Amino acid sequence: MIERDACAALDAADKLAPLRNQFDLPHGVIYLDGNSLGAQPKSAAARAAQVVAREWGTDLIRSWNKAGWFELPARLGDKLAPLIGAGAGEVVVTDSTSINLFKALAAALAIQAGKPLAAGRKVIVTERSNFPTDIYIAQGLTTWLDRGYTLLPVDSAEQLATAIDADTAVVMLTHANYRTGALHDMRGVTAQAHRHGALIIWDLAHSAGAVAVDVTADHADFAVGCTYKYLNGGPGAPAFIWVAPRHQDSFRHPLSGWWSHAAPFAMQPSYEPAGGIRRALCGTQPIVSLAMVECGLDIFAQTGMAAIRSKSLALTDLFIALVEQRCAGHPLALATPRAHQQRGSHVSFAHPHGYGVMQALIERGVIGDYREPSIMRFGFTPLYTRFVDVWDAVDMLVDILDGEKFSRDGPHESVT
């Protein structure tokens, strides 16, 4: 049996432990939902105040140059790039994940249509269990385009092998599944797509900042993701998009706003895309929300994804072991793959009264979340989650389950 003291010893030996002090965490709360909304870096309040009071209030319009507002998407993109194995000039932070996915999908279809041999490619392969907005964006695009493109959603990672073929234009997958935390083999699936002449778009929403992603080594084509989960950029903070250097010259998407123009301030009457990743931009960005993304990235800059991934696996291993040891008599079923290489940084357990159990946990200050059907999600963010937090959270879960201190009512609406 793992004791709390052993967890405290793990914290004492944890080289990432001091980074927790850089976050403002509410008292009396064990926050296991950083996979949905990351915690607030202490520097965020000061950064917001600086942008609002000085850059906006005092310097006003002059801040576009003086405070470098116009360069923020590319400058933050360069800071984010190493976390996903990308290089400088390959990432911009801008718009929402849904919109960036649209850009990538639209550009990928156009690249494929431009190849005479690929004229027949009309299929977009995805997973039925993909985060719904990814599927909605593909549906919206293909329906509106009305050119015979179809969406082929598979029901398991194994089915991808047969689903991807010579008709596949684009494979569009989320790296870590939002419900189960199951992680795709990025290198393997990318190679599979390429073998059949398809392009691949990875949604890194649930893996950027949690898993040691390497889009370059894995030879991915495009990636998008959000900054407000593991990257701690703030609620709804602008998302990111990465385009492999080999595709940048041919990357054309229809959201061709002035921020992606080769000469945005020349006010030319005709659209001419900028070189490099800037052509993935569209219009003016929400500067206050965007600026705060840097606060989270600056904490990542003090460590590396290998150390983060290592602690993430240790935390999730501990959580799984403790739940299985201490809640053995309860109807809990692990929904997350057990193998390290097959999971991200959140762990999901199904329970027939998962909604009620999670509500009871939240009322007692252990904040995870609930997803239909019957899934309790627990996210582990190595920058601020301690090993004793894991022990305390499970201890609370034991208390609730053993004491039957949960409601058997059904679920209500909740937010991702």
Next chain:
Amino acid sequence: MIERDACAALDAADKLAPLRNQFDLPHGVIYLDGNSLGAQPKSAAARAAQVVAREWGTDLIRSWNKAGWFELPARLGDKLAPLIGAGAGEVVVTDSTSINLFKALAAALAIQAGKPLAAGRKVIVTERSNFPTDIYIAQGLTTWLDRGYTLLPVDSAEQLATAIDADTAVVMLTHANYRTGALHDMRGVTAQAHRHGALIIWDLAHSAGAVAVDVTADHADFAVGCTYKYLNGGPGAPAFIWVAPRHQDSFRHPLSGWWSHAAPFAMQPSYEPAGGIRRALCGTQPIVSLAMVECGLDIFAQTGMAAIRSKSLALTDLFIALVEQRCAGHPLALATPRAHQQRGSHVSFAHPHGYGVMQALIERGVIGDYREPSIMRFGFTPLYTRFVDVWDAVDMLVDILDGEKFSRDGPHESVT
């Protein structure tokens, strides 16, 4: 000759004058660029701090419900609606103006294509002098769509009369021209478009909050605009989109993210658009930037667009009169139409060394901006611009021009 005392008397009699106290304006600055980036409401700093420290920092994921984050786009849309003559449930604040224009244009083309009689409509009529990003978005959409749509840019408002015909699918115009401040006759042009079976999209970027727009009375189809100019929402704050109630059921755009789903939290595998204006949403919004939009709107709620328009015209009349009186010997040419119904709330003068003159003004604390070729723009925002500010700004201009205290160097890049 108009004296400064007369201007001070106008301020003393101005019912909007007290509202200036609700803005944090830098000392020693006469800010005449609120048409590009509006000034900071005093409440904005506290609102940002509240969202960052309490809603994000303390309440974390619970704020999606507790702080009403998910409802912000619609709630702020309802607050903005009266400023443009729209009703409740017709406006959302979301994404950027460029992206909202894309949604409106994509939806309008789809509505037109759905009419059998209109199958031949392939032309989008706009103005060559439209704000470039509007043209770029239309170019990007039609190029990528590759369905024979073409853009027809006219060179004057008069040419619209002949350009709009039975081939016109959509007319896409900016209400107040970003360079000259020239204002279209919304009712007249809309009627003209409708007579030929075309739909019309109005970009209100330079008129919302400055001109008494009435999209309902003028029978417009769609409108978009930004909140960071006259509406004082903060740098790059999310934009707005209005869809006439008669088009809401048929409004389908391809940026169909989960925030526009009929049941966004049900995580259904298939896209089903929400009823009403919510279907114009796409993905998760930048909450901190979005929340601050309310600070500007709350100031507008204390007055009305008729009072604002009336003061706007008085300010701009005064500015034109003073410049023409006091700078009579200098090569200044009014680029803005003189008639009230033909202009918005900024006034542009051309000067052969406009760039150098504007730089000299800015160095002395009179902040306007410059647009090629040779155009000096001066924006007048009735909520915080005083009549004495107008007098003092012109006095500074006189000093610079009479003393030849400006550079004859050419322009450099500047931001809208």
